[in-house]
Amino acid sequence: MHTNFLSLTTELLVGFFALLVLTKLLGKNQITQLTPFDFISALVLGELVGNAIYDKEIGLHYVLYAIVFWGTLIYFIEMITQKFRGSRAWLEGTPSLVISKGKIQYEELKKNKLDLNQLQHLLREKDVFSIREVQYGILETNGSVSVLKKQPFDTPINKDLNIPAKSVTLPILLILDGELIPESLGLLNQNEEWLTKELLNRGIPGVNAVLYAEWLDGKGFEIQTYERKKGKN
Incomplete structure (x- = not known):
């Protein structure tokens, strides 16, 4: 009994991490640009792995083979569509x-x-x-x-309304789920002491009390604590 559980656990772990690696190799377009072919490929791959894991007559090497072989086919198709533009209409479809x-x-x-x-x-x-x-x-x-x-x-744009152009910047995430993001402080050329002081000025005892905090150039802080109180600039 214990041997069966150990074997199943091993196969699940291997299958999980193999799928994770395959997802990274195939790229984000498998999710963001999911075509019918991609959808069917994902279903087939999941079915192959599921059958390989739960079938007692199929060993761990079959799980890996199913993942690698099917992943190779998908990767090969992606390479063809990238290198040969004429193949895209047939393999990916056209709008x-x-x-x-x-x-x-x-x-x-x-x-x-x-x-x-x-x-x-x-x-x-x-x-x-x-x-x-x-x-x-x-x-x-x-x-x-x-x-x-x-x-x-149609929605009017700033140009239509003669609104003066302004520079656009991305917000910098400083705290998430009560944890400081050190690299974000580096982007602001600030340190943790500066951030702690800013929090104290807003009546917030420390980083652990903050659910979400970001900094936006020209707008300042947006701080939400676990009590759902907003900090003010």
């Missing part, structure tokens, strides 16, 4: 124009097996609740819809 100049392209919907209810759902995810707002709609290869709204419904 489809499902709304053109405000008109629904019914034939494109049929070609992509997409009905009007599904199209409406995808549009609502883009905060579009009426077809009349859309000038162009593109069905992407990952199943989402990109929308270009008609001019009366």
